[in-house]
Amino acid sequence: MTSSDKPDPAEDTPDTPAAPTGIAALDWTAASAEPQYRAAVVDLLGALAYGELAAFERLAEDAKLAPTLADKAELAKMASAEFHHFERLRDRLAEIGEEPTAAMEPFVAAYEGFHKQTAPSGWLEGLVKAYVGDSIASDFYREVAVRLDSDTRALMLTVLDDTGHGGFAVEKVRSAIDADPRLGGRLALWARRLMGEALSQSQRVVADRDALSTMLVGGVADGFDLAEVGRMFSRITEAHTKRMAALGLAA
Amino acid sequence: MTSSDKPDPAEDTPDTPAAPTGIAALDWTAASAEPQYRAAVVDLLGALAYGELAAFERLAEDAKLAPTLADKAELAKMASAEFHHFERLRDRLAEIGEEPTAAMEPFVAAYEGFHKQTAPSGWLEGLVKAYVGDSIASDFYREVAVRLDSDTRALMLTVLDDTGHGGFAVEKVRSAIDADPRLGGRLALWARRLMGEALSQSQRVVADRDALSTMLVGGVADGFDLAEVGRMFSRITEAHTKRMAALGLAA
Secondary structure: OOOOOOOOHHHOOOOOOOOHHHHHHOOHHHHOOOHHHHHHHHHHHHHHHHHHHHHHHHHHHHHOOOOOHHHHHHHHHHHHHHHHHHHHHHHHHHHOOOOHHHHHHHHHHHHHHHHHHOOOOOHHHHHHHHHHHHHHHHHHHHHHHOOOOHHHHHHHHHHOOOOOHHHHHHHHHHHHHHHOOHHHHHHHHHHHHHHHHHHHHHHHHHHHOHHHHHHHOOOOOOOOOHHHHHHHHHHHHHHHHHHHHHOOOOO | OOOOOOOOHHHOOOOOOOHHHHHHHOOHHHHOOOHHHHHHHHHHHHHHHHHHHHHHHHHHHHHOOOOOHHHHHHHHHHHHHHHHHHHHHHHHHHHOOOOHHHHHHHHHHHHHHHHHHOOOOOHHHHHHHHHHHHHHHHHHHHHHHOOOOHHHHHHHHHHOOOOOHHHHHHHHHHHHHHHOOHHHHHHHHHHHHHHHHHHHHHHHHHHHOHHHHHHHOOOOOOOOOHHHHHHHHHHHHHHHHHHHHHOOOOO
């Protein structure tokens, strides 16, 4: 069984997986028998859960910058959607016998660092940040998800469902740039800073978390070696560039 | 039909209402034929909707002050519940052909004034504020709801359902006071300031909104004369006093 929905020549391996590449064909009960795999998934769920909670806070904060009540309500809606994602991840951690707070704690500093370094100075910067941040995070978790056991994968794909940021942010930012083209350059710089800061915090997390990085660089999950990590980062960066172009920004 | 669930000697009026006292027996279609009643309900829905959106923002803000991740998640949950109440009220305004933003705008200044005057200086002040503010608002809207048409009443009672603030705030504040009894005096002062500010902003709203105040002082709704408004404020103040005692505070 191959769960990837992207055509990738590197993946046309036969359907009879060797031990480490077979995790995507297993469910959680079978896959989590391997302690290191289990620890890596707990890390992923914890990181994603805290990310959702931090996104809730960030969007609620940005709602204050909204120029109209309708815009404020739109941001509040996104924040609330992130909170419900958080609930599902937290409940899942509890379900597999992990203390959710303990699973999230290791990632607090990285998210706080990211948000501290990238506090938006206004409504449009906030929108670009919501859009860029969620898109990058979503791309990353989707890439990882296809290599996880079927239960964890299903949960991740559910919580990564679009919360409506994309369309709303693109529409608002594009019309602002249409009205004042000079905004484009400033926001493009901002988007680059966001991407740089996200990468730097991710590196910090990977360096700190053994189980997670071992999984990422090919220890226990399905076909994830160092070269593949490189390709994954290329795909995420390319997707970012395309999104910025769609937004009217040169990335 | 009497919808009040409180025994009140002043309310043992016969079951055959005169024209203005009959609104509680009508549904929205019948009741809203009276333009002034309609305008008053639009005001109430608008005020309540913006109140929920402001509560969302306030709770999301307070979540940042939470001492633990679990407390933060609890506040975020409450904020999200308020947002869903907001959605229902906004959708109802749209359903009866009103522009939700226009219905909310007249109340923005009062809520902003209230929140500006009562920015909590810490986690416990935030919890007390969430608890006091929601309780007073909930008491007020429940008092008004029993005098409204059946459709509006049902909606209001639904959105005023406890969002879990009560138990959580009481537990946290009581245990903080147990640990440091001097906190009691400071938080009691804070609760008094909240009540005073809430009353002063309410008066401002009532003074500004003709249809609403006419309804409150007995024009169009069921049995709501000036004396009754006085009794209503007494009941709300008494309930506040009891809640503060339950919290370990002298009100």
